[in-house]
Amino acid sequence: MITINGRDCIFQPGETILDIATRNRVEIPTICYLKRTTPTGNCGICVVEIEGHSDLSLSCSTLAKTGMIVQTDSPRVVSQRKTVLEQMLSSGNHNCTIGSSGDDAWTQFQMDVESNDDYETLCPAWGECKLQELAYKYQVQGKHTSAPARKIPLELDNPMIIRDTSRCIMCGRCVAACNEVQVNRAIAFGDNGNEKKIIAGKDDSLMTSDCVFCGECVQACPVGALVEKKALNAIRPWETKKIRTTCPYCGVGCQQWLHVKEGKIIKVTGVEDGKPNQGRLCVKGRFGYDFIYSKERLRTPLIRENNELRKATWDEALDLVAEKFTRIIKEDGPHALAGVSCARSINEDSYQMQKLFRSVFKTNNIDHCART
Amino acid sequence: MTNSFGEFSKAKMFLVIGSNMTEAHPVAATFLKNAVEKGARLIVIDPRRHKLVDFAELHLPLKVGSDIALINGIMHVLIKEGLYDKAFVSSCCVGFEELKEKVEKYPPEKVAQISGIEAETIRKAARILASVKPVMLCYTLGITEHTCGKNNVMDTANLQMLLGNMGKECGGVNPLRGQNNVQGACDCGALPNVFPGYQAVTDSFARKKFEKSWGVSDLPSENGLMIPQMMDGLVNGKVRGFYIFGENLANTEPDIKKVEHELSSAEFIVCQDIFETETTRFAHVVFPAAAWSENDGTFTNSERRVSRVRTASNPPGYAKPNWWIFKQIAQRMGHHWKSNSAQEIWDNEISMLAPNLGGIKYNRIEKDGLQWPCPDTNHPGTCVLHQDGEFACGLGVFNPVDWTPPAEVPDETYPFVLSTGRRLYHYHTRTQTGRCEGLNELLGEETADISPEDARAMGISFNDFVKVKSRRGEVCIKARITPEVPKGMVWMAFHFREGNANWLTNPAFDPQTLTAEYKACAVALEKV
Ligand code: SF4
Ligand code: SF4
Ligand code: SF4
Numbered sequence: 001m002i003t004i005n006g007r008d009c010i011f012q013p014g015e016t017i018l019d020i021a022t023r024n025r026v027e028i029p030t031i032c033y034l035k036r037t038t039p040t041g042n043c044g045i046c047v048v049e050i051e052g053h054s055d056l057s058l059s060c061s062t063l064a065k066t067g068m069i070v071q072t073d074s075p076r077v078v079s080q081r082k083t084v085l086e087q088m089l090s091s092g093n094h095n096c097t098i099g100s101s102g103d104d105a106w107t108q109f110q111m112d113v114e115s116n117d118d119y120e121t122l123c124p125a126w127g128e129c130k131l132q133e134l135a136y137k138y139q140v141q142g143k144h145t146s147a148p149a150r151k152i153p154l155e156l157d158n159p160m161i162i163r164d165t166s167r168c169i170m171c172g173r174c175v176a177a178c179n180e181v182q183v184n185r186a187i188a189f190g191d192n193g194n195e196k197k198i199i200a201g202k203d204d205s206l207m208t209s210d211c212v213f214c215g216e217c218v219q220a221c222p223v224g225a226l227v228e229k230k231a232l233n234a235i236r237p238w239e240t241k242k243i244r245t246t247c248p249y250c251g252v253g254c255q256q257w258l259h260v261k262e263g264k265i266i267k268v269t270g271v272e273d274g275k276p277n278q279g280r281l282c283v284k285g286r287f288g289y290d291f292i293y294s295k296e297r298l299r300t301p302l303i304r305e306n307n308e309l310r311k312a313t314w315d316e317a318l319d320l321v322a323e324k325f326t327r328i329i330k331e332d333g334p335h336a337l338a339g340v341s342c343a344r345s346i347n348e349d350s351y352q353m354q355k356l357f358r359s360v361f362k363t364n365n366i367d368h369c370a371r372t
Numbered sequence: 373m374t375n376s377f378g379e380f381s382k383a384k385m386f387l388v389i390g391s392n393m394t395e396a397h398p399v400a401a402t403f404l405k406n407a408v409e410k411g412a413r414l415i416v417i418d419p420r421r422h423k424l425v426d427f428a429e430l431h432l433p434l435k436v437g438s439d440i441a442l443i444n445g446i447m448h449v450l451i452k453e454g455l456y457d458k459a460f461v462s463s464c465c466v467g468f469e470e471l472k473e474k475v476e477k478y479p480p481e482k483v484a485q486i487s488g489i490e491a492e493t494i495r496k497a498a499r500i501l502a503s504v505k506p507v508m509l510c511y512t513l514g515i516t517e518h519t520c521g522k523n524n525v526m527d528t529a530n531l532q533m534l535l536g537n538m539g540k541e542c543g544g545v546n547p548l549r550g551q552n553n554v555q556g557a558c559d560c561g562a563l564p565n566v567f568p569g570y571q572a573v574t575d576s577f578a579r580k581k582f583e584k585s586w587g588v589s590d591l592p593s594e595n596g597l598m599i600p601q602m603m604d605g606l607v608n609g610k611v612r613g614f615y616i617f618g619e620n621l622a623n624t625e626p627d628i629k630k631v632e633h634e635l636s637s638a639e640f641i642v643c644q645d646i647f648e649t650e651t652t653r654f655a656h657v658v659f660p661a662a663a664w665s666e667n668d669g670t671f672t673n674s675e676r677r678v679s680r681v682r683t684a685s686n687p688p689g690y691a692k693p694n695w696w697i698f699k700q701i702a703q704r705m706g707h708h709w710k711s712n713s714a715q716e717i718w719d720n721e722i723s724m725l726a727p728n729l730g731g732i733k734y735n736r737i738e739k740d741g742l743q744w745p746c747p748d749t750n751h752p753g754t755c756v757l758h759q760d761g762e763f764a765c766g767l768g769v770f771n772p773v774d775w776t777p778p779a780e781v782p783d784e785t786y787p788f789v790l791s792t793g794r795r796l797y798h799y800h801t802r803t804q805t806g807r808c809e810g811l812n813e814l815l816g817e818e819t820a821d822i823s824p825e826d827a828r829a830m831g832i833s834f835n836d837f838v839k840v841k842s843r844r845g846e847v848c849i850k851a852r853i854t855p856e857v858p859k860g861m862v863w864m865a866f867h868f869r870e871g872n873a874n875w876l877t878n879p880a881f882d883p884q885t886l887t888a889e890y891k892a893c894a895v896a897l898e899k900v
Contacts, residue, residue, distance in 0.1 A: 158814075159809065159810030159813040159814060160810050180406075183402060212394075212398070213797075229810070230810065244739070245680065245682045246670075246671045246681050246741075248664035248671075248681075249799050249804075250396060250397050250398075251397065251549025251550060251551060251674035252377065252397050252398075252400045253552060253673025258682075260684045263686060264685055265684050274740060275740040275741070276377040276399075276673065276675060277377075277399050282399055282796070283398070283811070284796075284799055284805060287808060287809075287810055288804065288805050288808045288811060289665070289808070291663075291803075291804040291805065291806075291807035291808050292646075294807040296807065297646055297660070297689070297691065298645060298646060298658065299660055299688050299691060300660060300689055300690045301659055303657055304657070309652075309658060314692070317658075318700050318701060318704055321642055321657050322701055324613060325701075326705060328639075328640070335596075337612070338602040338611045338613075339614070339617065340614075340616050340617060340621065341562035341618075342553075342557070342618025342619055343552075344551050344553055344618060345553065345618055345661075345669075346667070346669025346671060346681055346695075346714060347557075347560045347669065347670045347671065348722070349698070350557040350562040351560040351695075353617055353694075354561040354562050354563075354568070355586065356701060356702055358561075358586075358591055358592065359588045360702045360707050362590065364565070364573050364592050365597045365602065365611070366561075367563060367564050367596070367599045368554075368557045368619070369554075369621075
């Protein structure tokens with residue numbers, strides 16, 4: 001048993017204070033903590049006060065011990081969190097409304113950021129940023145009056161992911177996502193003496209590293225340092241709704257959130273804790289959604305006439321097929337018809353097609369590409 | 373799969389055969405890699421040194437198509453050295469004597485000659501496999517896409533029964549399905565021999581049941597044709613009307629020239645698809661269909677989990693859900709089907725007719741899906757099949773099989789073996805992924821993957837054009853030189869029309885399943 005904010009909580013050996021608090025619905029803010037990976041304590045935001053300990057403790061990596069008395073929101077804790085947030089905000093181009101202090105400073109800061117960014121608008125993570133969210137909550141603003149010059153240009157050479165070191169807070173979630181979750185080993189902490197940063201491959205770009213563009217790192221990044229290129233500027237979370245669905249590609253059947261704006265999918269993320277994928281996706285599942293909006297989609301039924309396919313109405317096309325099939329059955333029996341169903345379409349479609357063949361045509365000549 | 377992806381992270385050991393998981397099932401591979409990082413052991417059996425081999429303690433790069441010889445050799449050692457699970461075999465299996473007799477003929481020394489794997493390595497593999505329990509066996513199309521595909525599958529089951537790894541959490545035989553809903557298409561009866569729920573069409577009780585439910589009489593009682601037989605029928609006139617739903621047969625079937633001849637011979641072809649494809653060129657009528665995310669429904673993944681698919685956008689133009697199109701045809705032929713949504717079809721028909729799916733209803737799978745067997749609405753679903761040694765037909769039956777070589781093996785004129793598969797950034801014939809922004813940039817063309825040794829010997833450098841030629845056709849594409857591929861092999865995929873491996877592949881089929889031998893044919897390689 002330990003006590004959190006005056007409440008007694010039971011725990012299993014090996015559980016951290018954060019685990020126990022989460023289970024008991026006591027909210028401790030976290031940034032760098034990534035579920036199912038080794039806690040690093042990089043960000044320092046999850047600190048709590050333990051009675052009898054002179055220093056604050058990181059709840060993500062401190063194991064519970066019987067009798068511990070923990071405060072998760074004491075004045076000391078709150079003040080420490082504010083300091084951490086302020087440092088993070090001041091460390092880069094966090095040009096949402098919280099990135100700088102007063103009005104004039106904000107304008108100057110915006111102009112600076114815009115001139116060293118390639119973005120037309122505010123930070124692309126606005127509204128989905130953990131740092132922004134916590135800064136609002138703790139009423140912290142950055143100390144900027146102007147933006148630091150950009151040291152490393154935006155990385156734009158791959159088609160999927162934009163890397164922006166100017167907004168990176170070095171939390172390391174991407175590194176854990178890439179190495180511990182997906183085990184692709186494409187990115188790592190780099191430390192060339194005075195400057196720490198996240199490096200891809202041998203400190204080059206994702207394109208030349210072992211990156212397989214699964215996008216797990218993007219999903220893990222709490223700020224605007226890693227964003228989906230295809231979703232850029234298309235998405236502000238309050239304008240979108242999330243629809244849960246199943247990936248249309250391989251037989252793993254990953255669970256996806258479709259982020260939909262005005263009837264259009266603009267981004268896909270994994271359903272955290274969903275079965276079977278626990279939030280993970282691969283490159284096809286995460287970035288392979290926009291084929292449905294291709295201009296080449298079939299939009300009307302087609303009928304062959306003079307050796308060319310021409311547009312037709314549903315009635316025309318359906319009548320033609322029904323008549324032709326009826327005639328073939330009459331002339332040569334039902335087994336002169338055969339059909340191949342689709343191993344990518346929904347169950348209900350395959351069911352319906354075999355029902356058509358069996359109960360209407362009266363043949364079992366129905367198969368599908370089970371074998372490719 | 374007899375088991376579930378959720379067990380990967382707890383597994384103690386994996387045996388992965390013919391499965392390039394990091395590219396074909398990337399997320400499944402992540403769970404496997406997680407387990408290995410935490411100490412699970414991994415043996416990979418595959419001609420290619422694919423990415424997963426980096427994580428394996430033992431890689432057996434067997435010759436293409438020698439799987440049965442190798443597995444029999446491993447079983448030979450297990451029996452010879454008394455390492456197999458005697459308790460499991462005697463209490464849960466039948467046919468051990470026959471198996472013993474069969475694998476007696478596969479001593480490691482002999483297997484070494486067939487498979488190219490040294491006898492000592494085969495012994496070592498057998499000993500490792502016997503030392504850990506349970507072992508989870510995973511395979512993909514590297515096992516099935518052979519003329520001996522069915523026997524390959526049976527032999528993996530033989531091995532797992534002999535090791536006592538069946539019916540156990542973190543054990544079992546686990547085929548990862550290539551396409552998202554192969555499992556579901558099978559479950560729902562898109563097969564020539566069974567109704568939904570694997571109820572045989574030859575069984576008069578099953579027919580009665582479906583006749584009653586569908587309000588018809590005289591359901592056909594003989595098994596229907598499989599795809600290769602249908603294709604033959606197009607040429608000899610036995611099949612006059614051919615309905616192709618969502619498959620791009622002109623690119624996915626072996627020997628494109630032959631397939632196109634068959635399709636062009638057809639009297640009447642109906643295609644139902646979301647795009648014009650190489651196959652719709654042969655159609656007489658094309659129906660425009662709604663795509664993934666344009667209608668509601670369910671997919672069933674490799675671990676038998678039925679999960680929801682939901683609508684996000686409207687289909688373009690006049691495109692319609694597939695089930696609606698089938699219903700309209702039925703109606704025009706005098707059958708008025710009641711169900712008028714995917715949910716009605718599932719809840720009122722499929723789940724009522726297939727006993728294993730009986731407990732799965734849309735309202736139960738709003739969030740996570742359920743795994744069948746799930747016979748009633750209080751049933752939590754089933755993660756592990758055959759728990760406690762209970763197989764569908766009582767005891768597990770050993771099915772001893774002999775090794776047979778691929779239908780076409782390298783010779784003087786065609787000295788290389790061509791093997792095929794998928795790559796990470798694309799899917800099948802790219803009708804979908806080829807139209808996704810960015811994916812073509814990551815992989816823009818087909819290549820012929822060859823080994824550094826062969827490249828050196830033939831003076832081929834990276835990106836040089838090479839001609840790959842088989843008895844059926846030839847393609848001219850760029851060479852990609854990679855240590856993944858063993859000497860003597862050319863490896864290609866079928867994502868691009870240009871340089872599609874199926875111009876070359878051999879339309880030789882497993883005699884029972886009629887699965888084509890995509891994984892092996894003989895080719896010649898030439899620098900151009
Ligand atoms: S996209 Fe995937 S592979 Fe690439 S860096 Fe991110 S996590 Fe690693
Ligand atoms: S890129 Fe994002 S996830 Fe990675 S360290 Fe920087 S802020 Fe954290
Ligand atoms: S996200 Fe990738 S691994 Fe998951 S189902 Fe889709 S294609 Fe398969």
